[in-house]
Amino acid sequence: xxxxxxxxxxxxxxxxxxxxxxxxxxxxxxxxxxxxxxxxxxxxxxxxxxxxxxxxxxxxxxxxxxxxxxxxxxxxxxxxxxxxxxxxxxxxxxxxxxxxxxxxxxxxxxxxxxxxxxxxxxxxxxxxxxxxxxxxxxxxxxxxxxxxxxxxxxxxxxxxxxxxxxxxxxxxxxxxxx
Amino acid sequence: xxxxxxxxxxxxxxxxxxxxxxxxxxxxxxxxxxxxxxxxxxxxxxxxxxxxxxxxxxxxxxxxxxxxxxxxxxxxxxxxxxxxxxxxxxxxxxxxxxxxxxxxxxxxxxxxxxxxxxxxxxxxxxxxxxxxxxxxxxxxxxxxxxxxxxxxxxxxxxxxxxxxxxxxxxxxxxxxxxxxxx
Numbered sequence: 359x360x361x362x363x364x365x366x367x368x369x370x371x372x373x374x375x376x377x378x379x380x381x382x383x384x385x386x387x388x389x390x391x392x393x394x395x396x397x398x399x400x401x402x403x404x405x406x407x408x409x410x411x412x413x414x415x416x417x418x419x420x421x422x423x424x425x426x427x428x429x430x431x432x433x434x435x436x437x438x439x440x441x442x443x444x445x446x447x448x449x450x451x452x453x454x455x456x457x458x459x460x461x462x463x464x465x466x467x468x469x470x471x472x473x474x475x476x477x478x479x480x481x482x483x484x485x486x487x488x489x490x491x492x493x494x495x496x497x498x499x500x501x502x503x504x505x506x507x508x509x510x511x512x513x514x515x516x517x518x519x520x521x522x523x524x525x526x527x528x529x530x531x532x533x534x535x536x
Numbered sequence: 537x538x539x540x541x542x543x544x545x546x547x548x549x550x551x552x553x554x555x556x557x558x559x560x561x562x563x564x565x566x567x568x569x570x571x572x573x574x575x576x577x578x579x580x581x582x583x584x585x586x587x588x589x590x591x592x593x594x595x596x597x598x599x600x601x602x603x604x605x606x607x608x609x610x611x612x613x614x615x616x617x618x619x620x621x622x623x624x625x626x627x628x629x630x631x632x633x634x635x636x637x638x639x640x641x642x643x644x645x646x647x648x649x650x651x652x653x654x655x656x657x658x659x660x661x662x663x664x665x666x667x668x669x670x671x672x673x674x675x676x677x678x679x680x681x682x683x684x685x686x687x688x689x690x691x692x693x694x695x696x697x698x699x700x701x702x703x704x705x706x707x708x709x710x711x712x713x714x715x716x717x718x
Contacts, residue, residue, distance in 0.1 A: 380715050382578045384585035384610055386640060387708035394700055398596030431597030435700035471701035495701040500597035
């Protein structure tokens with residue numbers, strides 16, 4: 359009997375010093391804390407508009423063909439669900455007698471998230487106006503055929519103010535903001 | 537000092553002494569490299585137990601890319617009884633500090649270092665397996681005779697589903713590695 363007690367005692371002493379661990383653990387953390395706000399116009403490069411002279415006397419100036427080559431891409435993340443972002447547009451100057459009009463199409467199916475809503479056709483001026491509103495956490499995809507297609511058109515709005523312009527360059531600025 | 541001269545052993549017969557010696561050597565064989573007596577044990581190298589990632593986006597219109605850790609991001613070691621088979625399972629806690637759209641995967645990129653190991657075998661887990669909130673088998677180990685188990689088995693992690701569509705905040709979870717009999 360005492361022999362058995364001794365054996366049990368020895369085993370117990372070893373067990374007390376044992377490491378009966380069966381689970382180990384580590385942590386994984388991902389930091390998405392920084393809100394992201396990125397905007398791009400694709401493809402890069404300028405676009406040209408040319409007004410054509412009328413063929414017959416008394417006819418109006420022929421407006422240039424609207425340009426649909428540009429696409430708005432954006433990436434937006436938000437920390438607060440109440441946050442909305444918007445894209446505004448303004449021009450470096452206004453041409454006498456000519457309206458520059460811009461409309462953004464609804465976002466296409468590329469990307470994901472809560473993409474923005476087009477504000478419809480706006481006449482661009484030196485003052486920033488909303489082009490797209492209601493952007494939350496979303497991305498549109500990068501490049502042509504992703505995001506919102508932009509249609510830019512130039513119309514004569516006032517013949518009385520028209521002046522002759524050669525290679526006039528105007529910068530249209532798009533800004534994404536809260 | 538001879539064992540027969542120790543007072544406590546005087547009332548033990550020779551047969552029992554041999555039994556005690558056998559038990560002693562068997563237990564010595566269960567000591568791991570840290571000098572701890574183990575029956576089935578798993579531990580993680582404290583210098584390689586965490587993975588923190590801060591993804592970035594450089595182009596408008598893009599989302600976060602799939603994140604992949606270094607191939608030796610985590611190192612775990614296991615010790616198991618002689619002539620036994622064990623399985624290592626993995627799961628994570630998830631919870632409020634996590635988002636169900638974030639998908640973790642893990643794979644084994646090395647077999648670890650086994651010393652004085654005979655009939656040792658480690659298998660499975662070399663391709664990514666998803667880590668869910670319930671335990672799933674990761675890999676198995678089989679040992680016939682060895683002293684120190686499998687040390688520093690390299691593990692690589694992959695994170696999918698990080699997106700700007702998720703609320704911008706810090707996400708974290710705890711990954712559990714559990715060893716049990718197969």
